[in-house]
Amino acid sequence: MLSNSSKYALKAVLYLAVHSSMEKKILAKDISEPINVPRAYIAKILQELSRHNMVSSMRGPGGGFYLNEENKKTLLFDIINLIDGDNRLTSCVLSLHKCDNENPCPMHHLVDDTKASFVKKLKETSVEDLTSEIRSGKSFLPI
Template sequence: MSFNLYIYFNNPLIMISNSSKYAVKAVLYLAVNSSEHQKILAKDISVPTNIPKAYLSKVLQELSRHNIVSSVKGPGGGFYLSKENINTPLMKIIQVIDGDNRLTSCMLSLQDCDAEHPCPMHDLVGNTKVNFVKNLEQNTVRDLVKDIKTGKSFLPL
């Protein structure tokens, strides 16, 4: 028996890929807990963040390759965020993981859709989307950490 009267607490609408979520969580975990002198192993990120270890390793690899996280091999090695890394815009994390091959700025994936010539869904989503993207472009990892430290947002991940 269902009482689902269009009260959608949980919904599939706005999302980044699972992989990108993993990436953001891992970077954030490193931002809060690591430093150049306090490196963290992949497996020690995977446990507190609930990310499958092997998969997380792949994600971290990709992030490392794109200079979003730093890594050192061998004993005493692991992952950490450098001073430079911490200024990464959130959008870059998502871009690196999800790629930019989904050519869909329009909600219905239409070619001829913009503010001047909106498709039927455009205005329903328009502002919303623009704002969200702007937020992700303008905010860096550092900004998120600041919110955590000033009690504006909360862990754990």
């Protein structure tokens, strides 16, 4: 469904969303431990996210990663697309190029609506939206 990398990206961003702010930046190594992702690896992913304006960062002493207000509005869909590539989510289940509603593959009807609704949700849910859920104790971000 999702690559490890994009799962890591989501976990890191959600962690930042809950624990960081402009005044409280967090080091890569202090993100890696609680979300249980290798330090150097999450650093690399954070840099990619930073380059595309999905997380904010500051170099030097007192620096680190954090989310600004704009970052928090990032859609889950955009994070996944950045890390996993454009069409991992939307391509045919059997990877048939010609598959569409006019020329459906044998599994098309079986998965089309569930997939569409999944993608729809990813497109209408922002980091911010999930954050409030976590804050209110409706969901958790453990290992």
